[in-house]
Amino acid sequence: MRRRRNVVGAAGSRAGRSEVRQGFTLIEMVIVMIIAAVAVGVTAPALMRMAGVRGDEGDATPLAALLRAARREAVEGGVVASLYLDPETRNFRIDTAGPAGAGVLTESFLEMDPGVTLENDSLRVQFIFRPDGSVFGDTLMVHGQWGSSRVSVDRWTGAIRVEAW
Numbered sequence: 001m002r003r004r005r006n007v008v009g010a011a012g013s014r015a016g017r018s019e020v021r022q023g024f025t026l027i028e029m030v031i032v033m034i035i036a037a038v039a040v041g042v043t044a045p046a047l048m049r050m051a052g053v054r055g056d057e058g059d060a061t062p063l064a065a066l067l068r069a070a071r072r073e074a075v076e077g078g079v080v081a082s083l084y085l086d087p088e089t090r091n092f093r094i095d096t097a098g099p100a101g102a103g104v105l106t107e108s109f110l111e112m113d114p115g116v117t118l119e120n121d122s123l124r125v126q127f128i129f130r131p132d133g134s135v136f137g138d139t140l141m142v143h144g145q146w147g148s149s150r151v152s153v154d155r156w157t158g159a160i161r162v163e164a165w
Contacts, residue, residue, distance in 0.1 A: 032097075058150050059116045059144030060162045066110060067127060067153060067160045070094050073105065074129035083127040085110065087118035087140065098131075116144035133158040141165065 024032075067083065074081035079098030086092070090110040096103065118125075119141040127137035139152040148165040 006065055030127045042103070057145040058142075058149060058162070058164075059113060059148045060142040062110055062112050063118070063142060064160050064162055065139065066092065067151070070127065071129045071133065071135065071153075071158045071160075074131055075133050078131045080131065081105065083137075084127070084128075085118075085125045085140075087120045087125055088123075090118065113144060116142065118142060127153060129158060 040072055066085075070081045070083040073079070073094065073096065077096065077098065079096040079100075082095045084093045084095070084098070090112065091108075092110055093107040094105040096105045120138060122138065125138045125140055129135045134156055135153045135158045136155065137153045139150060142149050142151055150161075150163045150165045152161050152163075153159070154161065
C-alpha cells in the first residue's frame with residue numbers, strides 16, 4: 001500500500017515535492033497475524049494426524065507400534081497382513097498373503113514394561129490389515145502402571161486408537 005504525503009518546508013510552506021512511503025501500517029500487520037494464527041490453529045491438528053504425530057500412549061506404546069508396523073507392511077507391500085497375538089503370553093505372529101505368495105513375516109514376543117497386562121475376551125487376538133489400509137480387528141485392554149487404556153483400530157482407515165479407560 002503506497003501513500004503519498006507532501007513535505008512541508010521549514011518555513012511552513014510546501015516545498016512542492018512529494019515523498020512515497022512504502023510499508024504496512026500496524027493495524028494491517030495485526031490483522032494479518034490474527035488471520036495466520038486462526039489458520040494455523042484450524043489446520044495444525046489435521047496436519048498432525050496426517051503426519052502420524054501421536055500423543056503419549058503410555059503402557060500401550062509397544063502394542064500400538066506393532067499394529068502400525070503390520071499396517072505399514074500391508075499398505076507398502078500391497079499384501080494382506082494378519083497379526084495374531086496371544087494376550088496372555090504376548091507372543092505374536094504376522095503372516096502376509098499377496099500375489100507373490102503367502103508366508104510368515106515375523107514371529108516374536110511383544111516386549112512391554114513389567115507389570116503390564118493385556119486383556120481380551122478371546123484367547124487369541126487377530127488384526128487383518130488390507131492393502132488399502134482398512135482393517136478387521138479386535139480391541140485390547142492394556143493395564144499397567146500408568147492406568148488402563150483401550151487399543152482399537154478404525155476399520156475403514158486403519159488408524160490405531162489408544163484411549164484412556
